[in-house]
Amino acid sequence: MGLASIDAVVLLAEGRGGRFVRIDGRLTYEPSGAEPRLHLGSRRGVPYRSKVSSPLRGETPTREVLTPAAVAELLARPGAVDFVDDVWPLIARELVWGHYRELFTGHPDRVGTTWQSFREILRKVDADTPALRAAVAEVVPDPLDRFDVPALDRPLADEEFADAGAAHDRVRRHILDDLRLRTTPERSTGQALFLTILGSFLALADIPRERWSARSRAVDLPVTWHTFFSYVASGPPPHRLEELVALADAGIVRFLGPDVSVRVEPGRGFAASSPRMPGEVVAHALVDAWLPAPGAAASDDPVLRELATRHGREVTVADEGFTGSLGRIDVDADGRVIAPTGGAHETVFALGPFTAGTEAGAFTRPNANSLSLRQTDRVAGAVASALAARRVAVIR
Numbered sequence: 001m002g003l004a005s006i007d008a009v010v011l012l013a014e015g016r017g018g019r020f021v022r023i024d025g026r027l028t029y030e031p032s033g034a035e036p037r038l039h040l041g042s043r044r045g046v047p048y049r050s051k052v053s054s055p056l057r058g059e060t061p062t063r064e065v066l067t068p069a070a071v072a073e074l075l076a077r078p079g080a081v082d083f084v085d086d087v088w089p090l091i092a093r094e095l096v097w098g099h100y101r102e103l104f105t106g107h108p109d110r111v112g113t114t115w116q117s118f119r120e121i122l123r124k125v126d127a128d129t130p131a132l133r134a135a136v137a138e139v140v141p142d143p144l145d146r147f148d149v150p151a152l153d154r155p156l157a158d159e160e161f162a163d164a165g166a167a168h169d170r171v172r173r174h175i176l177d178d179l180r181l182r183t184t185p186e187r188s189t190g191q192a193l194f195l196t197i198l199g200s201f202l203a204l205a206d207i208p209r210e211r212w213s214a215r216s217r218a219v220d221l222p223v224t225w226h227t228f229f230s231y232v233a234s235g236p237p238p239h240r241l242e243e244l245v246a247l248a249d250a251g252i253v254r255f256l257g258p259d260v261s262v263r264v265e266p267g268r269g270f271a272a273s274s275p276r277m278p279g280e281v282v283a284h285a286l287v288d289a290w291l292p293a294p295g296a297a298a299s300d301d302p303v304l305r306e307l308a309t310r311h312g313r314e315v316t317v318a319d320e321g322f323t324g325s326l327g328r329i330d331v332d333a334d335g336r337v338i339a340p341t342g343g344a345h346e347t348v349f350a351l352g353p354f355t356a357g358t359e360a361g362a363f364t365r366p367n368a369n370s371l372s373l374r375q376t377d378r379v380a381g382a383v384a385s386a387l388a389a390r391r392v393a394v395i396r
Contacts, residue, residue: 001040003046005289006236007242012036012087013252020243027242029250038253039281041272041325045156045167045258046174046234047244050182052190058106059115061195063203065094065126071206080213080319083220087207091200092149093126099147099198103140112139147189153228156258161277167257172248175241183238197233198368205371209356215322218317222326223293226306262286292325296354304329306352311348312337317354331355335379347386351379 010172014020035046070090075080081087098120104115110117118139125131129148136146151157155174161167182190204225204333235241245393247253257274265282266269273280296308308314315326330338337348 001042001044002230002289002291003048003234003236004291005040005042005188005287006047006240006244007037008039008287008289009247009253010240012038012245013247017250020246029243029246029252031250031252033279035252036285037251038247039256039272039283039304041256041258041260041274043259044154044180044231044253045260045274046171047241048231049233050238052182052194053238054183054191056102056106056191056195057185057188058069058102058104058192061101061192061199062200064097065201066090066200068203068206069358071203073207073283075149075207075211081207081211081216082213083216083225087204088220088225089127089137091197094200095149095152095193096126096132096147097122097187099189101137101191103145103147106188106192107145107186110140110142110145112141124260135273144177144187145189147193152193154258156276159258159276161257163277164256164279164281167274167277171255171257172245175245178236179241194233195336197229199384201229201233202368202371205374206216213321214319215325217317218322218324218326220279243394256281261361289343294354296327307337309352310346311339312350313340326356328353329355334382335375337384348378349383351376 013029013031013035016034018035019030019032021028021030066087072088097118097119100118101115104111104113104118108114108139121135122132125135129150132148133146134150140146145335156170159170161170181187204221212221244253248255256272257276259276260272260274263271263273269282269284270286271280271282296304297314299305315328315330317326318326332338332344335349335351335355336344336346337350338344
């Protein structure tokens with residue numbers, strides 16, 4: 001239920017002649033009658049989190065856990081750096097610090113102690129979710145102000161539902177809560193969380209790609225981490241989620257809940273069900289709103305395909321625990337395409353999310369010294385140097 005699904009819902013509803021109307025501050029949807037009925041489900045069961053519009057009120061976020069010193073300590077160890085074992089626990093703790101720093105320093109009227117006192121508690125419990133929840137419950141009265149990473153990642157947790165209506169209502173309530181948390185001025189912790197996860201993303205650039213374990217490069221960074229990052233920090237704009245709720249209220253959209261699976265049943269269609277509630281939904285059409293994994297060698301684009309199979313090669317990684325292809329074109333640090341024989345082309349460059357750079361697809365943000373712009377700048381410099389060298393050779 002990421003951006004691709006939101007786009008599909010807009011096209012299948014408003015794109016067929018319906019319109020959104022705001023009445024007394026509440027957005028409603030007036031159907032055209034040409035819309036299909038859409039049943040939405042996923043593993044989490046909820047859409048990606050809303051983009052954030054609330055401004056910070058407290059102290060500026062700073063890295064407390066995934067610091068340059070912590071990264072240097074990781075790199076000083078022998079062997080590969082593993083994302084799941086070595087880095088993810090630091091990111092998860094960093095997110096906790098980012099949220100509570102903003103809550104305690106920006107909204108002291110909503111907590112029962114000072115930031116100076118609570119930060120000492122955090123140092124002891126930030127890596128222990130049950131202990132963290134118990135400590136927070138004592139000093140943070142409003143459940144919407146409480147935070148831990150498992151609840152952020154899986155907001156429906158292990159909840160079970162009596163029927164489809166209960167699951168639908170729970171997802172709808174979650175979307176409204178998420179909009180409050182990320183768009184209203186009094187809930188500025190959403191902005192702090194965004195800046196904290198963005199800082200963690202940038203911190204990963206301090207780890208050379210050759211130091212990552214093979215599985216980290218092939219699976220954990222491009223799939224596990226990027227999916228989580230996109231869910232938290234790169235979701236739809238708030239008005240799209242508001243429109244989604246309006247479509248639900250108009251009967252166009254129904255939410256299926258979490259852990260949805262779909263079966264093909266000959267003669268019936270596509271049967272969707274969730275283990276969290278009884279019953280199933282049968283439909284005649286299925287839209288799989290999932291972006292495909294990279295696979296340059298099998299691409300329909302002849303340029304990508306030739307770069308991966310003729311002029312260059314896909315990146316492959318291997319160690320004692322994992323072997324596989326990243327599905328992306330191998331380039332050196334300056335963007336030069338690596339030939340199948342292993343040498344770098346002097347005048348063939350590739351740049352973008354289909355290339356080997358771990359962070360090649362990262363989005364840009366003003367005044368953030370984004371990784372994608374840093375990489376683009378470096379490749380531009382290498383291209384300029386290559387052109388200058390050719391010009392000198394021609395003059396001679």
